[in-house]
Amino acid sequence: MNHSHASYKEPTYSVETPVFQGPLDLLLYLIERAELDVTTLALAEVTDQFLDYLENLPELSIEEVSSFLLVAAKLLQIKSEALLPRPVVREAGEEDPGEALARQLIEYKRYKEIAKVLGEYDSSGKHTYLRLAPLPKIDPKADLSEITVLDLANIARSVFASYDDRPELKTVVTPSPVTIRQKISLISHRLRERGRTTFGALLPGTQSRLEVVVTFLAMLELIKRHLVKVQQEETFGEISLEPTDNWTLDEDFELEFGE
Numbered sequence: 001m002n003h004s005h006a007s008y009k010e011p012t013y014s015v016e017t018p019v020f021q022g023p024l025d026l027l028l029y030l031i032e033r034a035e036l037d038v039t040t041l042a043l044a045e046v047t048d049q050f051l052d053y054l055e056n057l058p059e060l061s062i063e064e065v066s067s068f069l070l071v072a073a074k075l076l077q078i079k080s081e082a083l084l085p086r087p088v089v090r091e092a093g094e095e096d097p098g099e100a101l102a103r104q105l106i107e108y109k110r111y112k113e114i115a116k117v118l119g120e121y122d123s124s125g126k127h128t129y130l131r132l133a134p135l136p137k138i139d140p141k142a143d144l145s146e147i148t149v150l151d152l153a154n155i156a157r158s159v160f161a162s163y164d165d166r167p168e169l170k171t172v173v174t175p176s177p178v179t180i181r182q183k184i185s186l187i188s189h190r191l192r193e194r195g196r197t198t199f200g201a202l203l204p205g206t207q208s209r210l211e212v213v214v215t216f217l218a219m220l221e222l223i224k225r226h227l228v229k230v231q232q233e234e235t236f237g238e239i240s241l242e243p244t245d246n247w248t249l250d251e252d253f254e255l256e257f258g259e
Contacts (some may be wrong), residue, residue: 026053031105038105040098046080047075074101096183113230174223178211183218187228191243199239 036042078098190197221226
């Protein structure tokens with residue numbers, strides 16, 4: 001619902017007050033503007049301001065203004081009870097209107113804050129990229145028509161008999177000193193030396209999973225900073241890298257994925 005606005009004779013100048021979608025929006029604004037906590041006492045304090053707003057409402061239908069009138073009636077009851085010399089005695093099971101409205105207002109504020117955060121996520125689109133390549137088509141069926149039980153037994157025997165060179169659980173394994181900065185330096189060296197390179201060429205012959213992941217993160221870091229451009233002709237195909245016109249590694253920039 002829009003608040004009425006004051007217009008001056010000059011057609012190029014007008015003043016507009018805040019726009020409120022409903023009575024809870026207005027009530028929350030009045031309380032926060034007065035720097036009050038959402039309590040029954042705060043509701044009593046802003047009652048007069050809420051009623052002043054109602055007096056300046058434009059001519060609206062009953063459906064549009066009824067929710068404002070309902071909240072106004074509750075506020076008048078809350079304020080009148082706050083002015084009484086003794087607390088109001090309520091029957092068993094009767095709910096306090098001030099506590100009920102304050103609880104409703106707190107819940108409304110929470111949903112507004114959550115909606116704001118979700119809206120910021122939606123508008124920022126940070127680190128979000130659309131998949132342009134089609135999903136790979138994989139045949140789920142395995143053709144075992146030319147394999148016999150004897151073939152399967154020989155394959156299983158060769159797998160089970162292979163030497164397991166994994167260290168024992170009690171062995172202390174020292175992590176490999178592979179960093180993103182090292183891989184960025186490697187990519188820089190290859191591009192200066194050859195003008196272009198491929199992702200596979202950046203990996204050693206016996207690379208570990210850590211080596212592959214760190215190299216890939218280094219490539220992503222350079223792509224994000226528009227220092228290199230990459231191309232992949234087909235799904236799961238080789239990735240080629242070339243420097244862009246912005247290529248420079250003079251500054252010691254901060255890495256998003258750490259060192």
